[in-house]
Amino acid sequence: MEMPTPDPFVLAKKARVVARLRSVLPADAVISDDREVKAYECDALTAYKCPPMVAVLPSTTQEVSDVLRVCHEEGVPVVPRGSGTSLAGGALPTADCVILGVARMNDVLETNYPDRYIRVQTGRTNLSVTGAVEENDFFYAPDPSSQLACAIAGNIAMNSGGAHCLKYGVTTNNLMGVTMVMMDGEIVEIGGAHLDAGGLDLLGLICGSEGQLGVVTEATLRILHKPEGARPVLMAFNDNEVAGACVADIIKAGVLPVAIEFMDRLCIETTEAYAQAGYPDCHALLIVEVEGSDAEIDEQLSKITAIARKHDPVELRESKSAQESAAIWLGRKSAFGAIGQISDYMCLDGTIPVSSLPMVLKRIGELSDEYGLKVGNVFHAGDGNMHPLILYDANKDGDLELCEKMGADILRLCVEAGGCLTGEHGVGIEKRDLMFDQFTPQDLEAQMAVKDVFDPQWLLNPSKVFPLSASQSRRAPAIAAE
């Protein structure tokens, strides 16, 4: 993966930048020792590593503002970091950057049940937002798989989704307001506890901008009362195409499940060997979950199973208890871990129109044969967000490159099918160079013009999202050291 050459002028003035950062932050919040900064050398896209020049851990919005003002004045690139769980390399440092970690900013600032919102510092983890309100039976809906570790800051940067977004939406649909620090240190308030923007929807623009427009330090999030209950049904089919048709029929029938998850043969076999969830021997498996009171769940599940029966399932297993629900979810929740046990893998994130599912799965199978790499498919079928897992051997010369090449082909296939490169993980560095496959140069120019407004010098996370060739003229050389 190509990254820009570190700016020698920035590297040359490290001592001065560190001294200035120390003047605005507590001593333990500036990490400049070469061994210590290695802790920040990568995120969850572990194939790529680069220690930053400096890492800072501010505790308040004002401290973030002070850090950015210093970096702005010195012309030093800044890479914001939540918990470092990005699968797309969104928090990958460059050697000449300051990593700005928000991990120390994890307070709950306000909880308001009548108005149904919570205001938090953005270093707080996703699951601990729900943790702060669950004693009153409320929850925060977006639930990315990494929710135990991932921070709200990163969720906002990537507009993270999760298994339950078919009903509850993704981060952008649950974000009501932010406090954001611009690259020049200016603090801006956007949105709040009221709904919808008065002027332009800057909140919608910031969410998903991958930390390139500002550093979000505080967020107002919508919270909801928990449903009375939730239960899944497991459906086994002997054909991917039939499972895909069943998904479309369920949606057309007017039932809106909270989740529809899909696993293919490789994933079923692998997770079964690993987690012994007791899944049936089949080629395609769906887990469909619905919510409500017990009677409401029964009614919805009976409608769903009636539809499934028309598709000649190998097995239908309706959960009747919390224990049975856990057993149904066990395999799905172990899937990534199970695959990780047998092989290195790369997880893709393209989205396709649900109607193209059978065609895309067939074509992925053909690509798998062409490249000689196995692919497992496990994904959110209700919204078409696929997660093909390409298996490769990190110790084998050239295998990673082959895997990346095949991944790029699969993502191009998603775009050709009417979908997109990334549904919930973000572009980062991983899909940066495929952006021309989805957008025209003019489309990308319009997006880069937005960054010009927020960060005219392109100092915030500059080498992400856009192909380096497209952003090159904007990524300005740093101000020369005095």
Next chain:
Amino acid sequence: MTPTTETDVAEAIASATGPVRIEGGGTRPIGKQVASDTLSVAALSGISLYEPGALTVVAKAGTPVAEIEETLAKENQRLAFEPMDHRDLLGTAGVPTIGGVVAGNVSGPRRIAVGACRDFMLGVRFVDGTGTILKNGGRVMKNVTGYDLVKLLTGAHGTLGVLTEVSLKVLPMPETSATLHVHDLSPLDAVAAMSGALGSPFEVTGAAYNGDVLLRVEGFEASVSYRLSELTKKLGHYGQISQTNDPEASAEIWQSIRDVQSLQAHGSDVWKLSVKPSSAPAVLEMIQAEQTLLDWGGGLIWAALPAGRDLRAQIKDVNGHATLVRASAETLAAIPAFHPETPVVAKIGAELRRKFDPRDILNRGLMA
């Protein structure tokens, strides 16, 4: 100008020599109207793609909202954000278009439960102020590829680009729908009752107040009656409770709230305020309106005020924003329709407009 293709729109904008007013059906003339040439997208019409199994519809900007709603209804689906029809309130004629709905981020009562128009927007095609054809987003439900210009264009009132095509997420229509009435409540009790209902697991999809609190419940038959009875138990102590169980009668109630019918007869200014629901009772005290309607659990206040009175001056310390939806040209010359922004937000907005429309020709000054 009434271009019939996207390319024609691009050519019309590229060759424009002065300000251009962008129009869909012309039913929502909100904001300052500057005298200029009008470009209507009404001839860019038709549904380009509808996949019920994928909950997706793609339509050209000039497509009538009614045409989309009829097409969706045939498959038992709908635009869940329930876009308001402004014609009666604003005294306009014409055919509301999907492009106008999107440009105004127009939503209705169900916004409180499922989100606004912007939350259902999947993709846009548009022509910027230089005449360049651009796209963003697409037609899939989960898409984080690049910046979300879809949301930026939604609600931009045509000041960043001329929408030519939009893709939207649609949702299934429920089997039935009913309304619970809690009678004769004070604003304070009304907001408390609505907060109690919206903060319950019973999936209320409308919460409005016009002297009575009105709560809508939708879904499968058995589910609706179960939730109505649970809500009755929960809210019984606030006041006398009754139900409208006929789905058609219930739909009429919510259409009247959606279109703010109770304010139509007042020949005065009409304001729309977005506040935190619990602020609503105090705001009603402060503004002393001729007539009001609360929606979104109290978070949306519709208020009819005497002509020319600046409501914003009365609610200075309240967080939120106020839009002057209906007023005379003289009033609009003195009181801006859109809520004044903080200097830093206004600066970002102005610079974004300069990028998308460097000649400042698209709906010039409309949101100022």
